[in-house]
Amino acid sequence: MPEVVLSANNLVKHYPIKKGVLRRTVGHVKAVDGVSFDLHKGETLGIVGESGCGKSTLGRLLMRLEEPTAGTVQFEGQDWSGASARETRRLRRNIQIVFQDPYTSLNPRMTVGDIIGEPLEIHPDVVPKGGRRQRVQELLDLVGLNPEHINRYPHQFSGGQRQRIGIARGIALNPKVLICDEPVSALDVSVQAQVVNLMEKLQDELGLAYVFIAHDLSVVRHISDRVGVMYLGRMAELGEEDEVYSRPTHPYTQALLSAVPVPDPTLRGKREQIVLVGDVPSPANPPSGCRFHTRCWKAQDVCSQEEPQLEMRQDGAGGHLSACHFAEPRLVVETVDVSDLVPDERFVSSSTDDLDDVGSGLGHDDSLAPDDRSTVERSSVSDPQAPADTSRVVQDTDDQQR
Amino acid sequence: MSTATDTTTSGHTYTPKDGVLLEVDDLFVEFHTRDGVATAINGVSFELRQGESLAILGESGSGKSVTAQAIMGILDMPPAVIPQGHIRYCGEDLLTMPEEQRRKTRGPEISMIFQDALSSLNPVFPVGWQIAEMFRVHRGMNKSDALEQAVRLMERVQIPAARDRVKAYPHQFSGGMRQRIMIAMAIALDPAVLIADEPTTALDVTVQAQIMALLEELQEERQMGLILITHDLGVVADVADRIAVMYSGRLVEKAEVLDLYASPGHPYTRGLLESIPRLDQKGQTLAAIGGLPPNLMNIPPGCPFNPRCRMAQDICRTDRPALREVAPGRLSACHFAEEVIDA
Numbered sequence: 001m002p003e004v005v006l007s008a009n010n011l012v013k014h015y016p017i018k019k020g021v022l023r024r025t026v027g028h029v030k031a032v033d034g035v036s037f038d039l040h041k042g043e044t045l046g047i048v049g050e051s052g053c054g055k056s057t058l059g060r061l062l063m064r065l066e067e068p069t070a071g072t073v074q075f076e077g078q079d080w081s082g083a084s085a086r087e088t089r090r091l092r093r094n095i096q097i098v099f100q101d102p103y104t105s106l107n108p109r110m111t112v113g114d115i116i117g118e119p120l121e122i123h124p125d126v127v128p129k130g131g132r133r134q135r136v137q138e139l140l141d142l143v144g145l146n147p148e149h150i151n152r153y154p155h156q157f158s159g160g161q162r163q164r165i166g167i168a169r170g171i172a173l174n175p176k177v178l179i180c181d182e183p184v185s186a187l188d189v190s191v192q193a194q195v196v197n198l199m200e201k202l203q204d205e206l207g208l209a210y211v212f213i214a215h216d217l218s219v220v221r222h223i224s225d226r227v228g229v230m231y232l233g234r235m236a237e238l239g240e241e242d243e244v245y246s247r248p249t250h251p252y253t254q255a256l257l258s259a260v261p262v263p264d265p266t267l268r269g270k271r272e273q274i275v276l277v278g279d280v281p282s283p284a285n286p287p288s289g290c291r292f293h294t295r296c297w298k299a300q301d302v303c304s305q306e307e308p309q310l311e312m313r314q315d316g317a318g319g320h321l322s323a324c325h326f327a328e329p330r331l332v333v334e335t336v337d338v339s340d341l342v343p344d345e346r347f348v349s350s351s352t353d354d355l356d357d358v359g360s361g362l363g364h365d366d367s368l369a370p371d372d373r374s375t376v377e378r379s380s381v382s383d384p385q386a387p388a389d390t391s392r393v394v395q396d397t398d399d400q401q402r
Numbered sequence: 403m404s405t406a407t408d409t410t411t412s413g414h415t416y417t418p419k420d421g422v423l424l425e426v427d428d429l430f431v432e433f434h435t436r437d438g439v440a441t442a443i444n445g446v447s448f449e450l451r452q453g454e455s456l457a458i459l460g461e462s463g464s465g466k467s468v469t470a471q472a473i474m475g476i477l478d479m480p481p482a483v484i485p486q487g488h489i490r491y492c493g494e495d496l497l498t499m500p501e502e503q504r505r506k507t508r509g510p511e512i513s514m515i516f517q518d519a520l521s522s523l524n525p526v527f528p529v530g531w532q533i534a535e536m537f538r539v540h541r542g543m544n545k546s547d548a549l550e551q552a553v554r555l556m557e558r559v560q561i562p563a564a565r566d567r568v569k570a571y572p573h574q575f576s577g578g579m580r581q582r583i584m585i586a587m588a589i590a591l592d593p594a595v596l597i598a599d600e601p602t603t604a605l606d607v608t609v610q611a612q613i614m615a616l617l618e619e620l621q622e623e624r625q626m627g628l629i630l631i632t633h634d635l636g637v638v639a640d641v642a643d644r645i646a647v648m649y650s651g652r653l654v655e656k657a658e659v660l661d662l663y664a665s666p667g668h669p670y671t672r673g674l675l676e677s678i679p680r681l682d683q684k685g686q687t688l689a690a691i692g693g694l695p696p697n698l699m700n701i702p703p704g705c706p707f708n709p710r711c712r713m714a715q716d717i718c719r720t721d722r723p724a725l726r727e728v729a730p731g732r733l734s735a736c737h738f739a740e741e742v743i744d745a
Contacts, residue, residue: 050606158694188461189633193677193690200687215606222679222688259611261636263678265659268640275615276608278562279576 002041004077005209006062006095006177011035011071013057017284029284031057033233034071036310039177044203044210046224046241048217048256052280054233055213056100059181062211063097064088075177093123096170100182102162106154112165113150116140119172126173139168142205144198160191164198171202179211184219196223217260221245229253232283232291235310239320247315249327252292258332274332290325298326414511414594416492423595423627424450424473424512429487431468431651434480440698442468444651445487447725450595453625457632457642457659459674463695465651466631470597473629474514475504491595509540510591517600519580523572529583530556530568536590555586559616578609582616589620596621597629602637614641635678639663647671650696650706653725656733667734667743669711705736713738 014028032054047055060066073080099105116136127135137147143164184192228238237250248254255274276295287294293303312319313327431443443465460466471477489496516522534548556564559582602610647655655668666672676689693710708718728739
């Protein structure tokens with residue numbers, strides 16, 4: 001496995017809630033409450049979660065746009081959170097950020113050349129002064145914009161083009177890590193695909209590592225090597241992309257995946273959706289124990305008393321990190337209707353051997369043989385010929401057994 | 403569950419002819435601005451039948467919301483101008499109807515749910531009061547009866563502790579709950595046509611699933627004609643019977659939902675479907691549509707999609723393709739629709 005470039009260790013960010021004339025602190029919004037992970041060189045870590053789960057705050061903490069209440073961020077083994085101003089500036093060259101809203105993250109009074117050139121002004125040793133204009137034009141070319149447009153203003157570009165400008169600014173200093181906070185959420189589907197393609201191309205060419213924060217599960221699946229699912233400031237599940245999507249063990253991940261509408265009308269009425277009741281509780285007063293227990297169908301007494309740790313838990317084909325006392329894999333992502341098939345024994349056994357044949361011999365609906373194995377094989381990602389789409393929901397294995 | 407039916411009186415002023423509720427016929431909408439005339443809708447025709455779900459799919463600027471606003475009659479005129487076209491509700495042309503009469507159709511006959519519930523609700527009145535307003539204004543009920551109906555509606559849209567929350571203000575509700583209140587207002591007078599303009603775009607996926615399930619249930623229960631306006635191909639696949647795809651103010655394709663997803667009949671639709679990340683393409687380049695939608699003040703000659711189309715030929719740059727029947731029940735505005743379907 002490649003070296004770790006960025007690691008978060010038990011990151012915490014609490015915002016004080018102040019009230020009254022004296023502005024006394026009456027409580028804290030626990031935006032991020034103990035998150036740890038490693039980011040490896042050249043990989044993409046996707047962070048998904050609903051609004052208010054703390055994923056954007058996490059991105060800002062990694063970037064040190066916010067000071068953590070507790071915990072550390074390490075860049076290449078060096079603790080960044082206690083660094084001096086000069087040291088911080090030096091380290092920031094290696095970590096850059098692309099923001100969600102391409103309309104407010106670019107200064108309307110600056111030309112594109114000034115916007116992309118600003119990081120080069122702040123870090124004058126990266127490119128000598130005479131070469132900066134040329135470097136900006138190279139960057140524009142790299143992100144697919146016309147280098148002659150260097151003197152235009154942001155309002156002369158469309159949303160997708162502005163996001164490309166934001167990306168060009170992010171990569172101007174040749175960073176090692178790019179934090180992308182909902183970079184495609186504000187864009188139309190057809191333009192979104194262009195920007196996702198661009199980001200993948202840049203990663204290949206420049207060897208960037210991405211922290212890709214988004215709420216769109218299919219985009220995250222497409223671009224990520226590993227995925228972390230956040231709920232109320234904590235990481236609920238963290239693993240390889242196919243572990244989280246095809247063998248989710250945390251009930252929240254399962255509900256989230258099953259709620260994603262699938263662009264395939266033939267599955268209508270055949271998918272089992274886990275519809276959660278209620279809304280996300282307030283992060284100012286998160287539930288005791290497991291934070292998901294108030295909406296969880298599996299919750300028992302222990303869930304409200306004891307906080308489950310994010311640790312390796314069995315997922316039916318090995319294991320990955322999950323924070324649930326009752327973690328068990330549940331097949332929620334599917335491409336075809338397998339509701340009347342017999343469940344695969346892989347979900348009962350905990351051996352890792354059957355991973356090898358995962359995904360073999362499976363194509364589309366016509367290959368839907370009524371034998372047991374095809375049930376789960378189809379959910380694999382190891383076979384590029386396999387399923388035609390990302391998020392399909394079927395009867396879970398428990399129900400079939402009943 | 404059945405309490406909400408008490409809130410409605412049976413029978414509408416209008417009765418549909420042959421099951422057709424709404425008929426939009428060759429509609430044009432222009433916006434006259436200082437910079438010139440933007441043609442937001444450019445000859446759109448479709449019909450909506452009783453109990454049917456029609457999805458209007460398109461990206462920003464395609465004219466899908468303007469279509470909805472034209473049907474509701476809530477376009478700001480000026481700058482909007484409707485130079486030609488008809489919108490018939492049960493055979494009556496809404497565009498030539500006197501405003502007084504048209505006002506009476508909004509609510510009991512046609513109603514609408516907006517994308518952003520927070521800015522669509524009045525922040526200084528309790529939600530119950532706002533729902534009850536429908537009954538006071540259209541049914542002439544007294545305050546307490548109307549409020550009672552509001553409570554029932556809030557229960558119908560599954561707002562917990564409705565009786566206690568009827569006097570709460572919009573800001574005291576979460577996004578999903580606000581959208582439920584919008585839905586309660588929209589269905590209050592048991593409309594025959596419900597227009598939902600991006601009803602779940604601002605919501606998280608788990609809440610989106612709740613709201614879509616509620617909408618489907620209500621439509622089933624009341625046999626409403628539903629126009630669902632969205633850009634989300636996943637939501638459409640779940641709910642719609644038929645789909646109309648819009649691009650730069652024109653309908654480019656109209657088909658049954660299964661046909662459209664199985665074999666799109668227009669290169670734009672095909673491009674949209676291919677733009678969605680799919681599992682079998684992981685690690686590969688997405689098949690994005692190149693370029694950008696055209697400026698509505700300067701729509702290219704011929705097919706508006708031709709600058710972005712991979713199949714474009716000379717004829718596409720000169721001749722505007724008409725929306726024509728390319729297979730039974732399928733309409734496409736592409737010179738090469740048959741090839742696209744077979745591809």
